[in-house]
Amino acid sequence: MAFSEHTTNPEIPAIDNYIGGEWKPPISGKRKPGCNPARSSEIVGHAPDSERADLDKAVASAEAARHAWRKLTGAQRGALLYKAADLLESRMDEIGLAMTREMGKTLGEAKGETARGAAILRYYAGEGMRPVGDVIPATDAEALMFTTRAPLGVVGVISPWNFPVAIPVWKIAPALVYGNTVVWKPAAETAVTASLIMACFDEAGLPAGVVNMVIGDGAVIGQGIAEHPGIHGVTFTGSNAVGKRVGQTALARGAKYQLEMGGKNPIIIAADADLELAVDATISGGLRSTGQKCTATSRVIVVRDVYETFRAKLLDKVQTLRVGDGLNAETWLGPCASRKQYETVLGYIRKGREEGAELLVGGKRPDDPSLADGYFVTPAVFDRVTSKMSIAREEIFGPVLALIEARDLNEAIELANDTEYGLSASLYTSNLGNALKFVQETDAGLVRVNAETAGVELQAPFGGMKGSSSHSREQGQAAIEFYTSVKTVFMKP
Structure with a gap:
């Protein structure tokens, strides 16, 4: 037995x-x-x-x-x-x-x-x-x-x-x-x-x-x-x-x-992206499974022309996510898997603030007293993140999104590649030329266009570049x- x-x-x-x-x-x-x-x-x-x-x-x-x-x-x-x-x-x-x-x-x-x-x-x-x-x-x-x-x-x-x-x-x-x-x-x-x-x-x-x-x-x-x-x-x-x-x-x-x-997976939001779809993909890719996926979205690189609009839409939806016990049918986001992981996530949230990023929402224990005995963290969204900060460079493995502004698609791809990892990357765009450029220039083993970073088809090869594999x-x-x-x-x- x-x-x-x-x-x-x-x-x-x-x-x-x-x-x-x-x-x-x-x-x-x-x-x-x-x-x-x-x-x-x-x-x-x-x-x-x-x-x-x-x-x-x-x-x-x-x-x-x-x-x-x-x-x-x-x-x-x-x-x-x-x-x-x-x-x-x-x-x-x-x-x-x-x-x-x-x-x-x-x-x-x-x-x-x-x-x-x-x-x-x-x-x-x-x-x-x-x-x-x-x-x-x-x-x-x-x-x-x-x-x-x-x-x-x-x-x-x-x-x-x-x-x-x-x-x-x-x-x-x-x-x-x-x-x-x-x-x-x-x-x-x-x-x-x-x-x-x-x-x-x-x-x-x-x-x-x-x-x-x-x-x-x-x-x-x-x-x-x-x-x-x-x-x-x-x-x-x-x-x-x-x-x-x-x-x-x-x-x-x-x-x-x-x-x-590991991975430090970027999603790029181009100026011509469908922002509603891009927001949904960022949330699903970055926060499902409490961000505890090797392909989870961690860096959200947004072209300047749509940065503020995208940020507002993202914050609106993130704040509606229900944190709780995974056995509850109404729960969208469960706890971190262990005390060690919980403390790691909180440590990165502290480090993000100390290094100058602005915590827009989340990043703390929920107010609900019924969750006090669990390893819960409300989903965190950081603004004013640079590629030199720890939260933009190190794998957190938790519900933390780092917003990074880019001048244009060229800089966005440069920022996406500015990491020791190369597991997964995603682009949201309605322009075929943008999509082809992204596919050709992105250093990742899995690249996805108009789909979240966290998606692995069982019949397709899976693995990373650089330090990811x-x-x-x-x-x-x-x-x-x-x-x-x-x-x-x-x-x-």
């Missing part, structure tokens, strides 16, 4: 690891409580505080399973992913509820993310039937030369708390369908959600050891995955600081690695490039 039989209170689950096809408590017996960010005094689960020995067992199980797993056809592996997708979809309400209670996003968003997880599984189930190589003309007339692909072996998956279903699934699903086995370290903050996902893989009938889950501190389990000699590839989503350590550790021992890290791509058919190696075959009678 996903929850330990040894829990003293069945309403507060004690989560187990999943190793070799079995639910196992951490070897140490230690667990850490996780709270509901909307009511910090409410414990929602006890996550394993695993040690390196737990990880070693998981890697050994994945190694033992990988040879039989890779011998299955892509169609056979895909059939098991289809079963997992059906199970995940059938439990959308349960998983959505767990996600909202663990990390705060609204129930509607949580259920939508779960549905997306099922769609990702089905997409990659279908990938099991796609071509994996090419026939190449050989110089020898009697020879046949072609390429095929070989799985990496054991893949380590390190996933964050902000999308506890979609991100691990878009890593695990392609790893599996291309013939790898997996050791997954989910975020401890969303351990209950992770265990419910793992239960779907278990009940779908995947062979023992093909997928393993070990929950614990990042410095122990995450770093352990990066340096473990039995793990052949590491895929990571999280902060830049941790991602760089993971990449350096994997590189030092010759393992393949893939990093998806390791320059690899996730999702879509691009995923095969990381999870497999090309093998060139030359055959002669």
Whole structure:
């Protein structure tokens, strides 16, 4: 079972690891409580505080399973992913509820993310039937030369708390369908959600050891995955600081690695933009999920001709957003996911004011006394922001928008590129020439015209430029490039 039989209170689950096809408590017996960010005094689960020995067992199980797993056809592996997708979809309400209670996003968003997880599984189930190589003309007339692909072996998956279903699934699903086995370290903050996902893989009938889950501190389990000699590839989503350590550790021992890290994503509002649509996109892209998305809009760069009009429309709508518990149907914006994230967001709001930006609205705890026990921050909008300020340069991961004025589109694009990040960027315009210029000159892995920055299509490649990634791509058919190696075959009678 996903929850330990040894829990003293069945309403507060004690989560187990999943190793070799079995639910196992951490070897140490230690667990850490996780709270509901909307009511910090409410414990929602006890996550394993695993040690390196737990990880070693998981890697050994994945190694033992990988040879039989890779011998299955892509169609056979895909059939098991289809079963997992059906199970995940059938439990959308349960998983959505767990996600909202663990990390705060609204129930509607949580259920939508779960549905997306099922769609990702089905997409990659279908990938099991796609071509994996090419026939190449050989110089020898009697020879046949072609390429095929070989799985990496054991893949380590390190996933964050902000999308506890979609991100691990878009890593695990392609790893599996291309013939790898997996050791997954989910975020401890969303351990209950992770265990419910793992239960779907278990009940779908995947062979023992093909997928393993070990929950614990990042410095122990995450770093352990990066340096473990039995793990052949590491895929990571999280902060830049941790991602760089993971990449350096994997590189030092010759393992393949893939990093998806931070963003400081701009939306540009051109003089000819539809301002109503642009305001809606800025709010949705920047404040949905309490701004806790790597593709969230953070910098709002507005051409001078429409700056004041846009600002007024933005403020009018931001002040109508309802902050509250994500389980409340009327809530638009939930809490920050943890006390640490809450304090980080408030710290950046203080720093923005200290550095000379003008806080126009929000940026404080709501007045509603019923929210006093949660990590709530009203959505903040800053004016008079320059590209040198911390709130314009550093990833906040919270409901904070920084307004920056530009003379024209040329300066707006320069400002958009003035960052160490390059994940996502958006432009609102009605001019085709503006759109083409933006697409050609913007340094970001995902560029969107007349659409918000926070939107990732599961069938399309996703990843960043500059400091936002390791320059690899996730999702879509691009995923095969990381999870497999090309093998060139030359055959002669």
